[in-house]
Amino acid sequence: MxxxxxxxxxxxxxxxxxxxxxxxxxxxxxxxxxxxxxxxxxxxxxxxxxxxxxxxxxxxxxxxxxxxxxxxxxxxxxERKERVSYPISRRTRFSQGLGRQVKEIGTRLLGHAGISASGEIATSLGIAPGDPVIELRTVSSGDGRPLSVSSSYYPAARFPRMAEEFEQLHSVTKAFAAHGLDDYVRVSTEIVARHADGDELAKLKLSAGAIVLETHSINADLDGRPVEYSRSCFAADRMKLKIET
Amino acid sequence: MxxxxxxxxxxxxxxxxxxxxxxxxxxxxxxxxxxxxxxxxxxxxxxxxxxxxxxxxxxxxxxxxxxxxxxxxxxxxxERKERVSYPISRRTRFSQGLGRQVKEIGTRLLGHAGISASGEIATSLGIAPGDPVIELRTVSSGDGRPLSVSSSYYPAARFPRMAEEFEQLHSVTKAFAAHGLDDYVRVSTEIVARHADGDELAKLKLSAGAIVLETHSINADLDGRPVEYSRSCFAADRMKLKIET
DNA sequence: TACACTTGTCTAGATCAATAGACATTTGAG
DNA sequence: CTCAAATGTCTATTGATCTAGACAAGTGTA
The missing domain is CATH 1.10.10.10 (Winged helix-like DNA-binding domain superfamily/Winged helix DNA-binding domain)
Structure with missing residues (x-):
């Protein structure tokens, strides 16, 4: 044919x-x-x-x-054909979701900083512009292949030791728990697709011209107060996002 | 600088x-x-x-x-800067979601066919392989610019007049209502990003090398029985997807 | 072994992408 | 008006991409 x-x-x-x-x-x-x-x-x-x-x-x-x-x-x-499915639901947790799809999951802290909240970060976290926030930059891998790079922002007033706790515990959920927050839910996620920039190509080990799925997500505690605003870039040829509603 | x-x-x-x-x-x-x-x-x-x-x-x-x-x-x-935000939630309805972002919304039927369900279609609709389904191919525009192309599949046993009703009513929701289904909810949505193929470039009027957001979604009635399986491709530089959970 | 089929390598030429520099044309500010 | 700054157009050159064809080398089957 x-x-x-x-x-x-x-x-x-x-x-x-x-x-x-x-x-x-x-x-x-x-x-x-x-x-x-x-x-x-x-x-x-x-x-x-x-x-x-x-x-x-x-x-x-x-x-x-x-x-x-x-x-x-x-x-x-x-040699390889899988595309890892990343579930997004009210209870989105990075490592749990990937579960059986990859044997070994790693999230590495690239750096952290204390900064003051600007436009979108302040709006998303529901705090005043200029309020202190803690930024964590991480890269996550599955079975040795980088899957996503993220920048996450936490209100410093409520989670002052976020960077140190995360460094020790290697888990956002556990770092929240160390601050007395036992549960949180995903409130909203925005998704766009675009070509990766040079920095992302390097961190995700992509060949240039590659596509990333960029998500902007907000997690909140059970009272609805935002606790995390996060921007993640997923390597589009290695991942799909699965929305459960 | x-x-x-x-x-x-x-x-x-x-x-x-x-x-x-x-x-x-x-x-x-x-x-x-x-x-x-x-x-x-x-x-x-x-x-x-x-x-x-x-x-x-x-x-x-x-x-x-x-x-x-x-x-x-x-x-x-x-001349133009907006990126239309398409909300995905349990109550996802195409035209409602775009609401105030675009003045004029149009969904045009490209074609329809009666086919027998194959692998992913049958699985998603919860019917046996080979069962008859109705396929609708549509392209949706906002203010004259094409935003997405879709292929949607409906179990023919339950919605035999889907193509005709849609052609008359220009709305999936109304076509469902004409078959006696008053309400339905989004069950799951999978999202991948990739380069558009030649057909999509033409239908979405994209310049080649462009990116599409491809979604595979399942809608079900309130008893949880799937009523629609849909594959849509959104022009990634004109749209973002907003997940509400 | 003989053969069909597949990937690997080489050469040569045509077309596209990018650089470099020069100069024309239009606009808006002083 | 005069001038600086911006886009528009042209030529020439280099390197990357694509085509075309030929042949070498490895694999599996008859």
């Missing part, structure tokens, strides 16, 4: 990258599960209507990501 | 496109609101560390999108 899959020229996105993105999507959709392999280069070249060399560039990029492995004479095998 | 904003070379994404994406983001973040204009080409070229011609290519792409307008001698003015 050889359905012609459309790629566009002169758009500022190289053909090999468009094709790499399409193949990555097909792998993660399970389109090639039957064989466990990507179709031969000549077949892909035919489907996309490009030269075989262009397909090879795309496959080389995916091999660089560790997604596929080419073996001369046999073909190109799929 | 002239902070060096990072763009990466040899990544398969042209510099002018990376820069266009960054400027679009800055506009939508309101970074240039004070002046109502984009900084001069020479300044942008300095910030990004590229030639002025490269910046001009980026601005030309944004002008093509209708986001900015350049005037010789004056500068490049911002």
């Amino acid at each position: 050889a359905i012609r899959k459309v790629v566009e020229r002169q758009t500022g996105v190289a053909l090999w990258r468009q094709i790499a993105d399409r193949i990555r999507l097909a792998i993660s959709n399970g389109d090639y599960d039957a064989a466990g392999m990507v179709p031969p280069e000549t077949v892909l070249a035919g489907e996309f209507g490009v030269n075989r060399h262009t397909v090879r560039s795309a496959l080389a990029a995916l091999a660089e990501e560790g997604l596929v492995r080419a073996v001369q004479g046999r073909g190109t095998m799929i | 002239a902070i060096r904003k990072v763009v990466e070379r040899q990544t398969g994404v042209a510099l002018w496109r990376q820069i266009a994406d960054r400027i679009r983001l800055a506009i939508s973040n309101g970074d240039y609101d004070a002046a109502g204009m984009v900084p001069p080409e020479t300044v942008l070229a300095g910030e990004f560390g590229v030639n002025r011609h490269t910046v001009r290519s980026a601005l030309a792409a944004l002008a093509e999108e209708g986001l900015v307008r350049a005037v010789q001698g004056r500068g490049t003015m911002i």
